[in-house]
Amino acid sequence: MQSTYKMDFTEELKKCVKCGTCRAHCPLFVELKGEPGSPRGRLALIKRLHDGKIKPSQELADIVYTCLLCKTCTVNCPSGVISDEIILAARDSLNQSMDQSVIKKALLKGFLTRPALLHSCMSMASLYQKTGMHNVLTKSKLFELLPDKLNAVTKIMPDVTKKPARSRIPVVTPAKGEKKFKVAYFLGCATNHIYPDVPVAGVEVLSQNGCEVITVEGVKCCGMPHMAYGEVDTAKEMAKQNMDILLKEDYDAVISDCASCSSTFKETYLHIFDEGSKEYEQAKQLADKTWDISDFLVTKTGIKPGTKEQKVKVTYHDPCHLKRAQNIFKEPREVLKNTPGVEFVEMKDADRCCGSAGSFAVMHHDLSMKVLDKKIENAQKVDPDYLATSCPTCTMQLSYGLKKAGSQAKVVHPVQILAETYK
Amino acid sequence: MVAKEQLIKDLEGMFGVQKVLKSELERYTYTYDSSFVSQQTEYFPDVVVCLESTEEVSKLMKYAWDNEVPVTPRGAGSGQTGGSVAIKGGIVLDISGWNEIVEIDDINMQAVVRPGIVHASLNQALSPFNLFFPPDPGSSAMATVGGMVANNASGLRAVKYGATFQYILGLEVVQPNGDIIKTGGMKSKALKSVSGLDLTRIYCGSEGTLGIITEIRLKVLPKPQARGIMLALFDKLEDSALTVLDVFKAGIIPSGIEILDDGGIRCANMYKPELNIPEVEAAIFFEINGTKAGVESEGEQVKAIAEKRARSVEWATDADRMAKLWQGRAVIGAASARTVPGKTRIFAGEDVCFPISKVPEALRTIKNISKKYDIPVVIYGHIGDGNMHTAPIMDPLIPDEVQRTHKVAEEIHRLALELGGSTTGEHGVGFARTSYMEEEHGKALDVMWAIKQAIDPKGIMNPGKIWKLGRE
Numbered sequence: 075m076q077s078t079y080k081m082d083f084t085e086e087l088k089k090c091v092k093c094g095t096c097r098a099h100c101p102l103f104v105e106l107k108g109e110p111g112s113p114r115g116r117l118a119l120i121k122r123l124h125d126g127k128i129k130p131s132q133e134l135a136d137i138v139y140t141c142l143l144c145k146t147c148t149v150n151c152p153s154g155v156i157s158d159e160i161i162l163a164a165r166d167s168l169n170q171s172m173d174q175s176v177i178k179k180a181l182l183k184g185f186l187t188r189p190a191l192l193h194s195c196m197s198m199a200s201l202y203q204k205t206g207m208h209n210v211l212t213k214s215k216l217f218e219l220l221p222d223k224l225n226a227v228t229k230i231m232p233d234v235t236k237k238p239a240r241s242r243i244p245v246v247t248p249a250k251g252e253k254k255f256k257v258a259y260f261l262g263c264a265t266n267h268i269y270p271d272v273p274v275a276g277v278e279v280l281s282q283n284g285c286e287v288i289t290v291e292g293v294k295c296c297g298m299p300h301m302a303y304g305e306v307d308t309a310k311e312m313a314k315q316n317m318d319i320l321l322k323e324d325y326d327a328v329i330s331d332c333a334s335c336s337s338t339f340k341e342t343y344l345h346i347f348d349e350g351s352k353e354y355e356q357a358k359q360l361a362d363k364t365w366d367i368s369d370f371l372v373t374k375t376g377i378k379p380g381t382k383e384q385k386v387k388v389t390y391h392d393p394c395h396l397k398r399a400q401n402i403f404k405e406p407r408e409v410l411k412n413t414p415g416v417e418f419v420e421m422k423d424a425d426r427c428c429g430s431a432g433s434f435a436v437m438h439h440d441l442s443m444k445v446l447d448k449k450i451e452n453a454q455k456v457d458p459d460y461l462a463t464s465c466p467t468c469t470m471q472l473s474y475g476l477k478k479a480g481s482q483a484k485v486v487h488p489v490q491i492l493a494e495t496y497k
Numbered sequence: 498m499v500a501k502e503q504l505i506k507d508l509e510g511m512f513g514v515q516k517v518l519k520s521e522l523e524r525y526t527y528t529y530d531s532s533f534v535s536q537q538t539e540y541f542p543d544v545v546v547c548l549e550s551t552e553e554v555s556k557l558m559k560y561a562w563d564n565e566v567p568v569t570p571r572g573a574g575s576g577q578t579g580g581s582v583a584i585k586g587g588i589v590l591d592i593s594g595w596n597e598i599v600e601i602d603d604i605n606m607q608a609v610v611r612p613g614i615v616h617a618s619l620n621q622a623l624s625p626f627n628l629f630f631p632p633d634p635g636s637s638a639m640a641t642v643g644g645m646v647a648n649n650a651s652g653l654r655a656v657k658y659g660a661t662f663q664y665i666l667g668l669e670v671v672q673p674n675g676d677i678i679k680t681g682g683m684k685s686k687a688l689k690s691v692s693g694l695d696l697t698r699i700y701c702g703s704e705g706t707l708g709i710i711t712e713i714r715l716k717v718l719p720k721p722q723a724r725g726i727m728l729a730l731f732d733k734l735e736d737s738a739l740t741v742l743d744v745f746k747a748g749i750i751p752s753g754i755e756i757l758d759d760g761g762i763r764c765a766n767m768y769k770p771e772l773n774i775p776e777v778e779a780a781i782f783f784e785i786n787g788t789k790a791g792v793e794s795e796g797e798q799v800k801a802i803a804e805k806r807a808r809s810v811e812w813a814t815d816a817d818r819m820a821k822l823w824q825g826r827a828v829i830g831a832a833s834a835r836t837v838p839g840k841t842r843i844f845a846g847e848d849v850c851f852p853i854s855k856v857p858e859a860l861r862t863i864k865n866i867s868k869k870y871d872i873p874v875v876i877y878g879h880i881g882d883g884n885m886h887t888a889p890i891m892d893p894l895i896p897d898e899v900q901r902t903h904k905v906a907e908e909i910h911r912l913a914l915e916l917g918g919s920t921t922g923e924h925g926v927g928f929a930r931t932s933y934m935e936e937e938h939g940k941a942l943d944v945m946w947a948i949k950q951a952i953d954p955k956g957i958m959n960p961g962k963i964w965k966l967g968r969e
Contacts, residue, residue, distance in 0.1 A: 152831035
């Protein structure tokens, strides 16, 4: 079994002793129940494929793709099996031997790799919403005639009527007060286009806390969505360009407001290039320089909040790619607790996956909604004004869940609340 | 027996296609549990059915009875003996999704559950009532209570609280012919009953060979007020065992007494680096629970006893530290796979139980067996009741290592019998230990077989478990 994602399948799969601990932790298994829906079941089948006892098939791909990559099984595995990475590598391997549905190919290859096209599509979506066509089509129930997955997209799709962050933030934002750091701000696809208020707030907060912020131009998607769908070769190309651009100048740090982007830079790039290659060395450098914005504020700059109190009750949802991939969970809470007027409340199972997992919410809509319902139920129990999180796909999912449940609570990034104190 | 295609068609007709798993890939995920034997040979079921009601299970069994199709019940598949693997094909009945808590009666201190409820989830639900279900398997996070009853499981607190059978007031069981019976106090709320033969005891530990357990009435206990954990480190393995005997002699029964040998300590540290336990020959965890004053007093006494032989003793009552220490011990079973890079642990010869007076000798002999075959063996387990778990660390892809590991397991099983112990303290027989049954039980095995034949004359219930295939 071959994969571009660096993986010694024989050694890694051997570690699984089939104890079944993963059944206790997987948020999908609770919904799916039978053994094929457990991480242990998926790994057993990947091993069987690796041993050459079965061939790639649609059924196998369905099982391997029915995974949130939330890392919950990985961090809880007593034997140290890195299930999520094995799944990523297996997807890449399957991708090399199988056709994928048109929607995945179209979404990933011709979409996120080309920023100009992405922006025009987002603009079209914006126009589509501005003209009210979305409401007209929804009311006419025409969406019900669309294929299931397109229907799911329309359900979760947020309001993309705002200008992208790129057009709202200067390339160079000077530090307010004494300059302590010169940092590169990586504008990820989702926050740039769908939640542009997040990077706008992020740059403001960094600037207020002594950073000269460069919103580096020419960067591509981090590549995580491509890797999740086994498009590792495409991801490698984007990684190369991102590394060239982000390492060109000697920034003190590369900052991201998106848990997936920062975890991809810190961890995943190291798995797609050969050790000893130029790109691997670059990946190591980028991994060392990359910071989640909350982590950077708490650990490096310290937080000097503004004076305008917010008087809001806030709870926090841990994105999988921040807590389990980067062990960052105290820092976003620190940002919130250091924001004047914020009453922070912890919700039950704050680190349980919301079911979003990039496009999982579209591809496995019903299953994703079952996972989401549990999250929203827990959030509503603490009755927050804001449900804060540090990942745009979590934001999309949680916003949809709250709206569906009739809640007035809004989903924001912690830095958005902090930024308000400076106004 | 009915042809496979017809079997699948019939079951889909009876229960709907959603509840029937028939593809090769789906069926493959039911060919294993944690046992090494199940991972050495693939035993495919013809079909898997996932059911969640007594009526459905009864309907399934009537069909299986009429058509003489083997049925293998399965919970989480976390067993270590191949007990839930269909070695004669037929139907695997997956009841792990049937996880309802039917009733918690806090006044009468009992609970009624369906077999798929996971042990940890049950205790989580009992906690607000200040109650708990005492048997505490290391696999608490995934093991189902149905599986615990079927295997008469126990675990880390058996030294004080005993095994599952002591907490089963009654059972609802679907017989091999589909009839539904209720044993013991299933229909009453009496905490004691000696009315008639104790059928509950017969089903508890029967490993799915006599019927399908579909409902369980459990006795539960009030949660102790306080708890403390002591970690004592010993330079000599034997000193740890002698200390345990001294604690009993002093008239103290801790709620748990657990051992980790040097390999076990290493893997506990690898799994939870914050534990940072020095690598001595043996670490003993004493858990003491009861009233606050009782815990303090017993803790002081155990500490004084341990200090006579131990290199160091740590007494923790801080909730965080206790949780880490206890969890570090609980997951050693699977965590021992981390001990040697490139190798893994396997479950074989893993559950021997010795008379507690023989534990020091047994521990040293196991170390010698490990050396003899050059297969590292991690030792951990419930030293308080003599139930030792042994984890051979090996590479299953190297045939010679596989052969040597089988010999290690064989010698460890033999050692248990020679020292007057048992080949299995809590995991059961499955098909991994059938070859020792004759020697361990003699003529009593014939009586067991007579009971099996009286209840399951067609031999359709989990064939090849406890007794070897072909006994009929």
